[in-house]
Amino acid sequence: MELQIxxxxxxxxxxxxxxxxxxxxxxVTRVVFTEADLRGRRFVKDLCIEAGLxxxxxxxxxxxxxxxxxxxxIPAVATGSHIDAIPNAGRFxxxxxxxxxxxxxxxxxxxxxxxxRSIELMVFTSExxxxxxxxxxxxxxxxxxxxxAAGDKLRDPEGKSLDDVRRAAGFTxxxxxxxxxxxxxxxxxxxxxxxxxxxEREQVDIGIVTAIAAPATLRIEIExxxxxxxxxxxxxxxxxxxxxxEIALAVESAAKATGAIDxxxxxxxxxxxxxxxxxxxxxxxxxxxxxxIDGTRRDVVLASIxxxxxxxxxxRNVTLRNELLNADPPASCDPGAVxxxxxxxxxxxxxxxxxxxxxxxxxxxxxxxxxxxxxxxxSRRGVxxxxxEYSSPEAIATGALxxxxxxxxxxxx
Amino acid sequence: MELQIxxxxxxxxxxxxxxxxxxxxxxVTRVVFTEADLRGRRFVKDLCIEAGLxxxxxxxxxxxxxxxxxxxxIPAVATGSHIDAIPNAGRFxxxxxxxxxxxxxxxxxxxxxxxxRSIELMVFTSExxxxxxxxxxxxxxxxxxxxxAAGDKLRDPEGKSLDDVRRAAGFTxxxxxxxxxxxxxxxxxxxxxxxxxxxEREQVDIGIVTAIAAPATLRIEIExxxxxxxxxxxxxxxxxxxxxxEIALAVESAAKATGAIDxxxxxxxxxxxxxxxxxxxxxxxxxxxxxxIDGTRRDVVLASIxxxxxxxxxxRNVTLRNELLNADPPASCDPGAVxxxxxxxxxxxxxxxxxxxxxxxxxxxxxxxxxxxxxxxxSRRGVxxxxxEYSSPEAIATGALxxxxxxxxxxxx
Numbered sequence: 001m002e003l004q005i006x007x008x009x010x011x012x013x014x015x016x017x018x019x020x021x022x023x024x025x026x027x028v029t030r031v032v033f034t035e036a037d038l039r040g041r042r043f044v045k046d047l048c049i050e051a052g053l054x055x056x057x058x059x060x061x062x063x064x065x066x067x068x069x070x071x072x073x074i075p076a077v078a079t080g081s082h083i084d085a086i087p088n089a090g091r092f093x094x095x096x097x098x099x100x101x102x103x104x105x106x107x108x109x110x111x112x113x114x115x116x117r118s119i120e121l122m123v124f125t126s127e128x129x130x131x132x133x134x135x136x137x138x139x140x141x142x143x144x145x146x147x148x149a150a151g152d153k154l155r156d157p158e159g160k161s162l163d164d165v166r167r168a169a170g171f172t173x174x175x176x177x178x179x180x181x182x183x184x185x186x187x188x189x190x191x192x193x194x195x196x197x198x199x200e201r202e203q204v205d206i207g208i209v210t211a212i213a214a215p216a217t218l219r220i221e222i223e224x225x226x227x228x229x230x231x232x233x234x235x236x237x238x239x240x241x242x243x244x245x246e247i248a249l250a251v252e253s254a255a256k257a258t259g260a261i262d263x264x265x266x267x268x269x270x271x272x273x274x275x276x277x278x279x280x281x282x283x284x285x286x287x288x289x290x291x292x293i294d295g296t297r298r299d300v301v302l303a304s305i306x307x308x309x310x311x312x313x314x315x316r317n318v319t320l321r322n323e324l325l326n327a328d329p330p331a332s333c334d335p336g337a338v339x340x341x342x343x344x345x346x347x348x349x350x351x352x353x354x355x356x357x358x359x360x361x362x363x364x365x366x367x368x369x370x371x372x373x374x375x376x377x378x379s380r381r382g383v384x385x386x387x388x389e390y391s392s393p394e395a396i397a398t399g400a401l402x403x404x405x406x407x408x409x410x411x412x413x
Numbered sequence: 414m415e416l417q418i419x420x421x422x423x424x425x426x427x428x429x430x431x432x433x434x435x436x437x438x439x440x441v442t443r444v445v446f447t448e449a450d451l452r453g454r455r456f457v458k459d460l461c462i463e464a465g466l467x468x469x470x471x472x473x474x475x476x477x478x479x480x481x482x483x484x485x486x487i488p489a490v491a492t493g494s495h496i497d498a499i500p501n502a503g504r505f506x507x508x509x510x511x512x513x514x515x516x517x518x519x520x521x522x523x524x525x526x527x528x529x530r531s532i533e534l535m536v537f538t539s540e541x542x543x544x545x546x547x548x549x550x551x552x553x554x555x556x557x558x559x560x561x562a563a564g565d566k567l568r569d570p571e572g573k574s575l576d577d578v579r580r581a582a583g584f585t586x587x588x589x590x591x592x593x594x595x596x597x598x599x600x601x602x603x604x605x606x607x608x609x610x611x612x613e614r615e616q617v618d619i620g621i622v623t624a625i626a627a628p629a630t631l632r633i634e635i636e637x638x639x640x641x642x643x644x645x646x647x648x649x650x651x652x653x654x655x656x657x658x659e660i661a662l663a664v665e666s667a668a669k670a671t672g673a674i675d676x677x678x679x680x681x682x683x684x685x686x687x688x689x690x691x692x693x694x695x696x697x698x699x700x701x702x703x704x705x706i707d708g709t710r711r712d713v714v715l716a717s718i719x720x721x722x723x724x725x726x727x728x729r730n731v732t733l734r735n736e737l738l739n740a741d742p743p744a745s746c747d748p749g750a751v752x753x754x755x756x757x758x759x760x761x762x763x764x765x766x767x768x769x770x771x772x773x774x775x776x777x778x779x780x781x782x783x784x785x786x787x788x789x790x791x792s793r794r795g796v797x798x799x800x801x802e803y804s805s806p807e808a809i810a811t812g813a814l815x816x817x818x819x820x821x822x823x824x825x826x
Binding site for chain 2: 129133230245265288359
């Protein structure tokens, strides 16, 4: 039987998973270990079990659904992504790699194919940094890139520890069991939406990712002095929000100043305290995201932001706490896996181009322990992290087909 | 018996009311019609009843506690303030005028004094704009300065209407019954903390307020375009928060540009949506407070902020909604009431100075229907709207004594 993706079923399952959300459709909000996330996990696990896969979870909730190969003891081939979603997100970020990965496995089973290596679908916990301020802590811990002790210290905005939250969600094992040895897997391929406009603009089916940009997150806390907005005169003020406003503009300037199109800097969070129209802000807390495909250039931008923040704080007589939450190195994809993706595209007549991932993914961490590559499919208007995020059923099916072909090749070896 | 304030009792009652808060001491958070506000109201009403006053509430929760005079049908003399408190506030803003007003009345009763005019303590609903974005809506409605139809449209951040919220709090009467006719009261005197540093710095006991600064509130909503912080490149961005940051700095510049020390401009609220570190802000919502003792100069600042906001929005390709929530005229205090306050200070050997109120108060609206004046007492370091807001028991007692003397004089006439 010919290798074929069940496009309608895959689209339907993406819609069903999209409807599992803390907010009404079309908004997807599925923050790690909330009720919506747990329902989403249940939905995916049930589909995996129905597909005949053997499901296992690690102590942080990373989920592994295995199709055991004829040589079950040699390194397996893996695919996967995440299902958590930031507030006010869409249906496709992460989920295309999870449900598309599952459909790729089902499509191989339908052909009667029998893999030599086991094939495994991975669903990583919390690719998004929403709740604990750090992205990819599931795959990060698997790769040993987040020490268990550091994971223990993570707190959500309500002050709950990661450890308490995962236990309440039913994941109680010893965290030291999470890291995965380099010998367990021979390849990892992640299918994902591009989250940028390139493939759509160039009318190309598949992006074969050769490198993943280097992300860094800064948290800046500013402490000034509050007071009554009517009574405290302008020269006496130490307004924390005005310092934050200047720093946000400095982030933009620093990112633009490299002259490289690949440098981006974003202030996505700026909370003001006490947040009252008639009170001068006494505190502000910003989270800043800086990325580049060139790690050195990114670090120059980080240093420039820190210098600007110090200057602003000193001039405005406010105090500053500047914390680098993470600064991961950029990742190169595995040349062998990239070559297999190219062959798979050619086999099925899919047009393709090589490209950089400017968003970061669990692949960044899998690449530390497994030869890794990524498949991108077009995102309408490059839009992501929004309810109107969209990839067509045809585009998703093409991605899943290329993934299935690649898994089949890699698992035969 | 000599007129005397029970300083210890008054301080104890202020502490007890301060402990009625949505947050643990020393933080006072008592937002209108929340459980803490309702408990605070109960506490004050019980004290009024215990003092022998007759308590009545209007349909928006403004509370009136009356000591009926020997000529009950002629216009009464009133005093009072508010007990609601912004998040993370202190114990003295408003409450000094309510509990100090009550103690002034009790002190007069203890001397055996019998007023000719009735003396009434007023506790106004929601002097603070926290919940519905508009300050003083209790006194505003009493003065007819907030049309009932406009009041009906007010919504809190959860989208609840003022009407639903007041009904849930037990205030169900017809809102058209709130406005008070000009013939009902002959004078209104509000005792309040200064919320500025002048009296402390000059070591003066009492500030006699001659005018109240003109406040205005702008709400600016910005709509840009969201997207993934890694994937959407800098030249393609329409970041709503960066526009807000520039506008906040423009507010500061416009307030400073008048060259007058009395002009102040504050951005106390700036909410970002979706508020995720890896998402470009698609929307921002700011609330801006501008005040001056000169109404014309204040309006020049408002116009300058609006012009700057338009320029910023156009340059950054974001859309703007600019709404003037309120822009009240400045108030002059009543010369007769001011003269009585001066005599009262002299009678009891309190040092005093005339001054401007830069914060605004329910007196601003009472002055529209009743001859009004205000008594200020020193605030430590000028601090207000913060948990460390402080006025000494001695300073509070002096304020209450001057108030009692003034009420006695005004109620004899």
